[in-house]
Structure formats: structure tokens, C-alpha cells
Amino acid sequence: MAIKFSGEFEVAKTPEEVYDFLTDPQKFAPLLPDYVGMTVQDATHFMVKVNVGISYIKGAADVKMELAQAERPTRAQYKGQGTVAGGYASILAGFDLSPTGNGTKVNWHGESQIFGRLMSMAGGLVDPLAKKNIKKLIDGLQGALS
Amino acid sequence: MGSGTTKNWVGKALPRKEEDRLLRGRGKFADDVKMREMLYLRFVRSPYAHARVVSVDTSAAEALTGVVCTLTGKEIEPITQPFIEIAPEPGGKIRDYPLAVGKVRYQGEPVAAVVAESPGLADDAAELIQVEYDPLEPVVDAEQALKDESVLHESAGTNKVWNGVFEYGEVERAFGEAAYVVEIDRMHFHRFSSTPLENNVVIAQWDAKDDHIYYFCNNSFPSFAIQFLAAHLNIHIDKIRVQTADIGGSFGIKITNYPQMAVCALASKKAGGRPIKWVETRSEHMTSSAHGNERTFRDTRVAMDKDGVITAISSRHIDDCGAYPRYEPLGCVIWSQVVPGVYRVKNLRIDFTQAVTNKCPVGPNRGYSRMQHLWFLERVVDICAHELGIPADEMRLRNYIKEFPYTTPNGCVYDSGNYPKMLEIAKKLIDWDGWKKEQDEGRKQGRRIGIGIGTTLDSGTNNFGQSQIVNPNAPFSGNSQGANCKLDIYGEVVVAVGSCPQGQGHETTAAQVVGDVLNISPDLISVRTGFDTERNVHTGFSGTYASQFAVSGLSAVHGAAQKLKAEMKRLAAFVLETEQDDIEFGSGGQGPELRAKSTGKSINYWGLANIVNVNSAVLPVEMHDITLNCRYIWRAPFKVPDKQKKYGNLTLTYAAQLHVAVVEIERDTFIPRILDYAAVDDCGTVINPPIVEGQVYGATAHGIGAALMENCVYDAVGNMLTSTFSDYTPITAVNMPTVKYGHLETPSPHSYSGAKGMGEGGAAPIHTISAALQDALFGEGIVIGDSFNNADSLFRAIVGKEIYQAEQMVKVQRRV
Numbered sequence A: 001m002a003i004k005f006s007g008e009f010e011v012a013k014t015p016e017e018v019y020d021f022l023t024d025p026q027k028f029a030p031l032l033p034d035y036v037g038m039t040v041q042d043a044t045h046f047m048v049k050v051n052v053g054i055s056y057i058k059g060a061a062d063v064k065m066e067l068a069q070a071e072r073p074t075r076a077q078y079k080g081q082g083t084v085a086g087g088y089a090s091i092l093a094g095f096d097l098s099p100t101g102n103g104t105k106v107n108w109h110g111e112s113q114i115f116g117r118l119m120s121m122a123g124g125l126v127d128p129l130a131k132k133n134i135k136k137l138i139d140g141l142q143g144a145l146s
Numbered sequence B: 001m002g003s004g005t006t007k008n009w010v011g012k013a014l015p016r017k018e019e020d021r022l023l024r025g026r027g028k029f030a031d032d033v034k035m036r037e038m039l040y041l042r043f044v045r046s047p048y049a050h051a052r053v054v055s056v057d058t059s060a061a062e063a064l065t066g067v068v069c070t071l072t073g074k075e076i077e078p079i080t081q082p083f084i085e086i087a088p089e090p091g092g093k094i095r096d097y098p099l100a101v102g103k104v105r106y107q108g109e110p111v112a113a114v115v116a117e118s119p120g121l122a123d124d125a126a127e128l129i130q131v132e133y134d135p136l137e138p139v140v141d142a143e144q145a146l147k148d149e150s151v152l153h154e155s156a157g158t159n160k161v162w163n164g165v166f167e168y169g170e171v172e173r174a175f176g177e178a179a180y181v182v183e184i185d186r187m188h189f190h191r192f193s194s195t196p197l198e199n200n201v202v203i204a205q206w207d208a209k210d211d212h213i214y215y216f217c218n219n220s221f222p223s224f225a226i227q228f229l230a231a232h233l234n235i236h237i238d239k240i241r242v243q244t245a246d247i248g249g250s251f252g253i254k255i256t257n258y259p260q261m262a263v264c265a266l267a268s269k270k271a272g273g274r275p276i277k278w279v280e281t282r283s284e285h286m287t288s289s290a291h292g293n294e295r296t297f298r299d300t301r302v303a304m305d306k307d308g309v310i311t312a313i314s315s316r317h318i319d320d321c322g323a324y325p326r327y328e329p330l331g332c333v334i335w336s337q338v339v340p341g342v343y344r345v346k347n348l349r350i351d352f353t354q355a356v357t358n359k360c361p362v363g364p365n366r367g368y369s370r371m372q373h374l375w376f377l378e379r380v381v382d383i384c385a386h387e388l389g390i391p392a393d394e395m396r397l398r399n400y401i402k403e404f405p406y407t408t409p410n411g412c413v414y415d416s417g418n419y420p421k422m423l424e425i426a427k428k429l430i431d432w433d434g435w436k437k438e439q440d441e442g443r444k445q446g447r448r449i450g451i452g453i454g455t456t457l458d459s460g461t462n463n464f465g466q467s468q469i470v471n472p473n474a475p476f477s478g479n480s481q482g483a484n485c486k487l488d489i490y491g492e493v494v495v496a497v498g499s500c501p502q503g504q505g506h507e508t509t510a511a512q513v514v515g516d517v518l519n520i521s522p523d524l525i526s527v528r529t530g531f532d533t534e535r536n537v538h539t540g541f542s543g544t545y546a547s548q549f550a551v552s553g554l555s556a557v558h559g560a561a562q563k564l565k566a567e568m569k570r571l572a573a574f575v576l577e578t579e580q581d582d583i584e585f586g587s588g589g590q591g592p593e594l595r596a597k598s599t600g601k602s603i604n605y606w607g608l609a610n611i612v613n614v615n616s617a618v619l620p621v622e623m624h625d626i627t628l629n630c631r632y633i634w635r636a637p638f639k640v641p642d643k644q645k646k647y648g649n650l651t652l653t654y655a656a657q658l659h660v661a662v663v664e665i666e667r668d669t670f671i672p673r674i675l676d677y678a679a680v681d682d683c684g685t686v687i688n689p690p691i692v693e694g695q696v697y698g699a700t701a702h703g704i705g706a707a708l709m710e711n712c713v714y715d716a717v718g719n720m721l722t723s724t725f726s727d728y729t730p731i732t733a734v735n736m737p738t739v740k741y742g743h744l745e746t747p748s749p750h751s752y753s754g755a756k757g758m759g760e761g762g763a764a765p766i767h768t769i770s771a772a773l774q775d776a777l778f779g780e781g782i783v784i785g786d787s788f789n790n791a792d793s794l795f796r797a798i799v800g801k802e803i804y805q806a807e808q809m810v811k812v813q814r815r816v
Helices: A015-022 A025-031 A117-145 B019-023 B059-063 B073-079 B119-128 B171-177 B222-233 B258-270 B282-288 B331-338 B370-388 B392-399 B419-430 B432-444 B464-470 B506-518 B549-575 B605-613 B689-708 B761-780 B791-798
Strands: A002-011 A035-040 A045-054 A057-071 A075-084 A087-100 A103-116 B039-045 B051-057 B067-072 B110-116 B130-135 B160-168 B180-189 B201-207 B212-217 B240-243 B276-279 B294-304 B310-320 B347-355 B448-462 B480-487 B493-497 B525-528 B583-588 B591-596 B602-604 B629-635 B651-665 B672-682 B740-743 B810-814
Touching: A002 A117, A015 A025, A015 A087, A015 A103, A015 A117, A025 A035, A025 A045, A025 A057, A025 A117, A057 A087, A087 A117, A087 B130, A103 A117, A117 B282, B039 B119, B039 B258, B039 B282, B051 B073, B051 B110, B059 B067, B059 B119, B067 B073, B067 B119, B067 B258, B073 B258, B110 B119, B110 B258, B160 B331, B160 B464, B171 B294, B171 B310, B171 B347, B180 B370, B201 B258, B212 B222, B212 B258, B222 B240, B222 B258, B258 B276, B294 B370, B310 B331, B310 B370, B331 B347, B331 B370, B331 B448, B331 B464, B370 B392, B370 B448, B370 B761, B370 B810, B392 B419, B392 B448, B419 B432, B419 B448, B419 B651, B419 B672, B419 B740, B432 B448, B432 B651, B448 B549, B448 B761, B480 B549, B480 B605, B493 B506, B493 B549, B506 B525, B506 B549, B549 B583, B549 B591, B549 B605, B549 B629, B591 B605, B602 B605, B651 B689, B651 B761, B672 B689, B672 B761, B689 B740, B689 B761, B761 B791
Parallel strands: B039 B276, B212 B240, B310 B347, B493 B525, B672 B740
Antiparallel strands: A002 A103, A035 A045, A045 A057, A057 A075, A075 A087, A087 A103, B039 B110, B051 B130, B067 B110, B160 B347, B180 B294, B180 B810, B201 B212, B201 B276, B294 B310, B448 B651, B480 B493, B480 B629, B583 B591, B591 B602, B651 B672
């Protein structure tokens, strides 16, 4: 099942400041919901560990993240792939930045696909949980950039 | 009854002999078997529907204390052969291994196996096996698969498994002369499965001492399985011993557990010959055992005369067999056992194609391949009836086959039947006129009440020669079954038959048949059930499947009993110093005996058995051929079908079912509720009425579940979303309506007893409920185009107008 998400928000920082925040794994990754920790491999690759829990299915997910597109100060896109509760998840999350009169408009969009046991066992719960977590991430981003 | 047979027990409502054992928990099922030094196997399964297997790292699992070994596809590829493919090319070029080699092709496909000292350890170790995948584009729709944009099996080069055109009569001429032509764009028979109480279980031991493989399992067609296993494992077939005992349901699905049997044997070999047990979990069963065939019906055209009599049908059928064909493409021909269904239509053209998709492989599921086609025909009849304004019952009466034996356009011979009478019985059972009145009244109040009829066939005892229609080089034809009937040393009558019952009451019905032959109570007869390829009498067709035991199994039992009877009579005549014609069978003060009518002298069974088994010096040489241990192989009177014309008799008997349902769609919730239900069955001469009635109830429950509750749902990337009972919602007693049961007996001229094979039930409830829903909704411009309907699909049809809109699905040419 593909979960698609998109939206936009505005912050009172310059596109450069927003871009630098988004492309810094040390700042960006801790905003992921249920973040546990991370290991930076190089400038564009890092491994992040997050807790995952849907009803009785609980566990930690190891997600390999890659900063796949980085065009300062207009665009950043992450690709991720991880194992979760006997299954796999892939994530694509992009941020397009454009200046506004007194800050930056952030257009965010992405898609996640989940494969395997988690989807089979708890497919009906995945979509609302994903939406809740995306909201948490965006709220966290807005908070951090305010 | 045949020569020298009285009829006292066949037809009686005897309690099942196996009831006492099974209901008291004294059955012996595969998981009850424990062996010394037994190990436990767990599969690691693919989360992806379609992906390359980049690497499999088993090192962490192997390092765990208590883990004995692991097994991967890479290891088994060089030491095994791919499983036999029944299909010719292109399907025949598919390479199927029991563990994924290079690629996974459905979610749940086994990628690796781990063997440990306990089931818990095996579970833990399986979690430690790291598999790296490179995802590929999945294809979960058969029509999409046929575009070959993402090919599952590179060795085949296409997703098409098989294609053939079945054409009979003068189709175009019939369309040219038709008064009405109805065109139906698309219909779809959904994917569902069976949910036997007992999942698949395999115990395997590859014993290095004698290089034999010993299986104890619950495969329901072992003589088929060993043919596949021997070729795959590079071992002589006589070195494979398969035993079964009690089986907790199969419905055909357990025919295809031979890949897991192969893995368990290979794991045993690697583990030094220790026995391996694998017990399938429910989720494994749901995602990766076998599902029923899914089928799409495209571009259907129906020609009718001015009275609504169907004169021709033309259609294109696309069958989805999941990721690996396995028992397929037999389903591409098995539907043609019932080409015209219960109708007289003479001109048909069906273009049939089967495709692989990234879903669980299919297996023969109760009503296998015929139910999809019969549902299609019942949909055609109801859609045409509604479009022409002909009542559904009247439409059927105008089209039913009424004379028997009836030869279908493709050469099948329907042995007997009386479909109008069955309709009459069902209508009476359900108070048809009363419900019609209530329906009319209800409609005025805005209630959506529909009354549906489903007439269907349960064709039994296959002619395996039909396999040559899909593959001219297939080495199968005809059908046979073996049985053994003997007097043991102490005079006990013991019957062994090559079937593996899963609740069908074979012990009881076999004892009834032998009881009639020997004129003794079935209580005095022991029937050995459970399969043993090394010890039982069996043929290459032995097993329990395809509605055939009443014909093939009991014919073999009857034949063996007749042989025993003849030997007993000859021996008794010698001992009692009289002629064979003077001997009669019965019971006396010392149990079952044979008497000389002229002198009154008698000898009981123990006396006869004693002479042959432990006192043989008293026998003259000319009687040394008497063994009181008689084997009989029954062969069905089939010929090899004409492969080019796709013509011949494909099945020996045709049991029929006619169901009527009254269904109301709740106004606010759109939940379909069954208000009344009648099921009428005709399986010829009934051997044991409660057993037949029980199977009718079972098949009815299965079909109602399939029609309203049970659906194997996949998302667009091949995740199976109904892998647990909470999502799949199999039917239970709580969901069952009260079924009003009726029956008719039209004895078959094709079996010695007049019985017809039964038990699959032809999926009658699916046809019937689809018909009832359409009857409820046709006035709102809705026709039912899918076999699965729940509140969601009905809401989408009624409120959303997204599906089932008659003006989009159906076109009618009126030429009169």
C-alpha cells in the first residue's frame, strides 16, 4: 500500500537557513516520530533507529536514509529503506523551498510503501498511524524552524 | 445392486463409525506424531511480492545454540530438479523450487528455512536470518500481467501460462439468427480459499541408512505428491513413503503442500537424517498455502431466441493462478467438465487464458475451476432474464437440460438429473410465493429484498485424460482407485482403501458397502483409513479430492468385497461339502458365518480364516489360490479425449445442487442479510443420508462465507491484507442462516450403486446470493458483476454508483 502525503507551511527563516536545517541529519533525524538514535555514515547517508508500534506489533525499525537530492537553497529530498517488524518500508520525502516576503514557504511531499507482515497483520491501522506520524514530523519541523 | 449383493445398509442413516474417535479427541493427526530426536523447521518468508534476492545471511541464526542447520534456495538449486510443470511452453518453462532461487514472486514465499531443537528456537533463529532484497515492480492483476510489462519468470519470458479456445457448435450463425443479443463487459470471480481447522503439517525423515524418505503428513493427494517429489529430489518413487492418518479438512488445498514436504526432507538430510516437523501457522496458511482461482470474464456475448432460450455464448476468460502454476494449468480445462452448466445451450466459444501474478499460488479449492464457470453462467442467465423481463425461475425452466443422459457440446455425458423438480422442491421449502408477496410489499416500503436461484453441478470422478487437452504430452488418462478386503486370522473383515478422508465418513460408507456384500452388520467391519504409499493399495489417482469417493472409492471397495465373497463361498463349499450355490451368508450364534442351505451346516468367519492362515495343510492344492486377502483395482470407463477438438467425456457423474436464498440489504448499513435459505441436493443414490446432509451444510457454509465474508485482498504492491482470521473473517456457525435441506435421488447409470460423487457443492451459495442481490437491486439499475459482495461493495454500487451500473456493464440488442 502506498501512503502519499503532501502539504505546505511557512516559517520566518530564510530558504538557506531552512535548507541547512533540513539537510543536517543531526538536526533533522531527531524530529522523526519515536526517534531512538542514529549513526552518520557520511555527508549524505545515515542510519536512524525509530520505535514502531501498531497495536500488539512492537519493535524497532532500522532505516537507511540517503539525502538523494540537495539543491541549495531550493530542494532537499530523502530516500529511506528499512526493516520493520518482519517487513520492509520505503520512504521518499521531499521539501521544495521558495522565499516569501518575510521567510520561506516549505512544500513537502512524499510517499511511503510498506511490505510484509506489518502490512498484512495491521494494514488497516497503518494509514491513520502514518498520517499521525507525518503530522508529528511536520509539527516538529515547524516548531524547530520557528 | 450388482451380482449377489443384497441392499440393507446402503442408504441407511447409520451414525459415523469415526465419530466416537474424532469427537472424543482420540483422532491421530499429523501434529500428534512425535519422534525421537525430532527437530522443528521454520520458514523465513518474503515480505515483498516481487523482488530479487540479493543475499541471504544465515550466520547469526546458525550461531544460536540449539540451531542445527539452515537451508536456502541457493543451496538446494544444484541438488534438486525444478518441480514438474504440467503446462507445455510457455508455462512449462517456469522453474519452481520450494525455496526462492534468485527471486521472490509473492509475499510469503519461503526464502530460507531454519531447523532447531524446539519450535521456539526455530522461531527465534528465523528472525536472525538477514535477507537483502532488491524490489521489483509487482503485478497483482491477471489482465495487467498479460501485458508482460513486469515478467515474473524470466525463463518463460511471459506471464501467460496457457491459452486455448474451446469452440463448439455454430456460434456466429446462432448470433446471426438471435432475437436478442446481450453483451456484458466484465465480470469477476474473486479469490478466496479454504480454512481447514488443521493447517498443513509435515514430518519428514531422510534416512541415510536405507536412503528412504519417510513422511507423515496431511497431504490429501499423496499419490500425486510423490510423483512431484521423486522427480524434484532425484530419488526413486518407491523410496518415498507417505503416511497420513486423520486430516482436519483439506477442501483440495492440501494437495499442493508438496513444496513444504520437499524442504522438510532436504532439511532432514542436512540434519543427518533426524526427523523434521513443520507445523504451519494460520497466517502462513492464509498467505502462502494455496488460494482458489480468481477469474475475470471479458466481452461476454449471449444470443437468445424470442423466448429467452439461450442459443449461444461467447466470452474471454482470464484465470489468475498466482505466482507458480503447480497444479495448474489443469484449471484451464477442468471448468469444461460443465461447459453449458445445467442449460441446453449448444453453441459456445470460450477463449481461455491463464496468467501468473505476484500473489499466492492457487490450488484446487472446493468446487475447483467449475464453480467459477458455473457462477459465470448463472450470472449470464440472471442478467439476461432481468434485461428481458423474464422471471428468474421461468428463465431457468426455459433453458434447463431436461433429458438424460445428456451429451454436452464438448462430449461430456451428464448421467442423470431433474433440475425442474429440484427447483420445485426448493421453492416449496422456502415458500416462494409467500416471499414474492413479502418482496412486493417490502419494496413499497423501500426495502431491498431479493430472491435468488443458483443451479449448479458437482462433477465427480475426473477423466485425467483432460490433462492432455492442456498438454498433449501429459502422461495421464482415465481414473482408478484400489481397495483391499480381507479376512484376518481371527476372521475379522478388514478393508483398506487408498483414500485419505478429511471428514467425509469413508470408514462408515465403505463398511456399509461391504456389509451389504457379505450380509453382515457394518459394525463387524474394520475400515483402515489413512494413506500409506508403502502398505496401502493405491493407484496413481488415489487420494481424496474431486467428489469421487462414492464412485471410485466405493466401487473399488465393492469389487474387493465381491472377490472376497467369492473366495469365501468357494472355501465354505469345500469345507461344508456342498455346492457353491448352496451357500448363503449371514450371522449365527458364533458371529458372521456361511451356511449350507441344504444341510444347515455352517462355518463362521474365524473358521474360514483359520484354514487359510494357520491351518493351511488341510487345503487341497487346487484351493491354494484362495487367500481371503483380495485386492481390486477399479477403473473408470473413460477414453482419451480428442485433444484437437477438446472433446470427450471428462467426468463420470454429475451431482446437482439447487439453492434459493432470500436476501435483504439493510437500508442504513448496506449489510446483506440472509432471511431464508433452501438447499436441494441430488447426488444420485445416497449411501448415508446424514453424511450427505452434513456435506451439503458444509458446502453451503463455505459458499455463503465466500459470497459475503471471505476475500483474499491484496494491495497494489502485493501485500496480502487478509492474512489473519480477524481480517479474512471466515464464516462460523454464528453467521449461518437456518438451511432448509431437501434432496432428490436420480440414480446414476454410470456407477454400480447409482451414487454420484458429492461434497464440493458447486459453490451454489455464491451463485445464489449474487442472484438474490441482483434481484434486490436491478430496479435501481444495478447488476451484480463480482462474486464477492459485502456492505462496502453494495454501498459503492447503490450510493457511489462506482460499480455494477447496468447501463455501463450491459448492452442489449433487441431484434424482435
